[in-house]
Amino acid sequence: MENNIKEKVVVITGASSGFGKISAEHLSTLGATVVLGARSTDKIEKISEEINSKGGKSLAVTTDVTKVEQVKNLVDSAINKFGKIDVLLNNAGLMPLSPLEYLKVEDWNRCIDVNIKGVLYGIAAVLPYMKEQKFGQIISVSSVAGHTIRPGGAIYSASKYAVRVISEALRQEVKPYNIRTAVISPGAVETNLPNSVTATDISKNIHEYYSKHAISVDSFARCLEFIINQPEDMDVNEILFRPTIQQL
Numbered sequence: 025m026e027n028n029i030k031e032k033v034v035v036i037t038g039a040s041s042g043f044g045k046i047s048a049e050h051l052s053t054l055g056a057t058v059v060l061g062a063r064s065t066d067k068i069e070k071i072s073e074e075i076n077s078k079g080g081k082s083l084a085v086t087t088d089v090t091k092v093e094q095v096k097n098l099v100d101s102a103i104n105k106f107g108k109i110d111v112l113l114n115n116a117g118l119m120p121l122s123p124l125e126y127l128k129v130e131d132w133n134r135c136i137d138v139n140i141k142g143v144l145y146g147i148a149a150v151l152p153y154m155k156e157q158k159f160g161q162i163i164s165v166s167s168v169a170g171h172t173i174r175p176g177g178a179i180y181s182a183s184k185y186a187v188r189v190i191s192e193a194l195r196q197e198v199k200p201y202n203i204r205t206a207v208i209s210p211g212a213v214e215t216n217l218p219n220s221v222t223a224t225d226i227s228k229n230i231h232e233y234y235s236k237h238a239i240s241v242d243s244f245a246r247c248l249e250f251i252i253n254q255p256e257d258m259d260v261n262e263i264l265f266r267p268t269i270q271q272l
């Protein structure tokens with residue numbers, strides 16, 4: 025099969041850990057140039073150095089996705105250094121699960137700021153470039169929780185439903201510019217995500233659930249590869265996957 029990933033410039037938010045890190049590493053082995061954004065400068069610089077030392081091309085740009093100007097700077101840095109942007113992976117996110125009655129208002133705000141506004145800021149940063157280029161893929165990470173609602177998941181699910189709504193509206197709107205959009209909705213996968221649960225009792229349950237159910241992070245990288253590797257006339261819009269043993 026043709027390699028449509030080689031030479032592509034891929035900007036990744038939340039690239040210091042989990043899905044973002046594996047995506048940068050995996051796409052780089054397939055010949056992509058990767059631009060890593062996250063708040064943990066030391067971590068993204070180390071990942072970038074390792075990629076470059078293996079002959080890959082990458083750049084690390086400290087980015088907090090809740091700051092619109094930092095997300096713009098991430099994308100502008102990719103353009104300035106590499107001249108184009110083929111793919112934005114809107115991946116940064118957290119999962120501060122808790123029942124509404126716990127009144128974790130700070131968690132609610134953070135979840136909305138990172139999971140929804142961060143995605144919007146990513147779209148705002150790449151759209152002017154992609155419209156002018158007349159190509160590009162905007163891939164955003166939702167969740168199985170963006171398809172189902174369970175107690176304790178109100179705000180997280182709301183944020184992940186929002187990602188799907190935004191991506192579908194975007195898909196319809198950007199047709200004239202040859203821009204493609206996709207959502208990946210994973211189930212439980214082994215990353216640091218459970219650490220973003222701040223409620224002690226819920227955290228314990230989630231860590232137990234993940235230790236029994238979660239599958240390898242490679243699963244995400246394989247889905248991402250599939251989406252980016254399609255020829256330009258094919259627009260894969262959604263992949264939903266979960267561990268075989270995960271019921272809901």
Ligand SMILES: NC(=O)c1ccc[n+]([C@@H]2O[C@H](COP(=O)([O-])OP(=O)(O)OC[C@H]3O[C@@H](n4cnc5c(N)ncnc54)[C@H](OP(=O)(O)O)[C@@H]3O)[C@@H](O)[C@H]2O)c1
Pocket residue numbers: 037038039040041042043044061062063064065067087088089090115116117118119138165166167168209210211212213214215216217218220
């Ligand atoms: N793992 C799963 O089971 C699963 C399932 C469904 C959906 N997801 C989604 O997958 C995405 C990636 O999560 P993960 O599982 O890979 O978890 P992870 O290992 O905890 O990684 C989260 C990433 O998001 C970044 N991040 C958090 N706040 C940020 C901010 N304000 N600005 C920039 N980056 C920020 C973190 O980097 P810094 O802390 O360095 O900023 C980190 O790189 C999330 O959207 C999550 O909701 C995960």
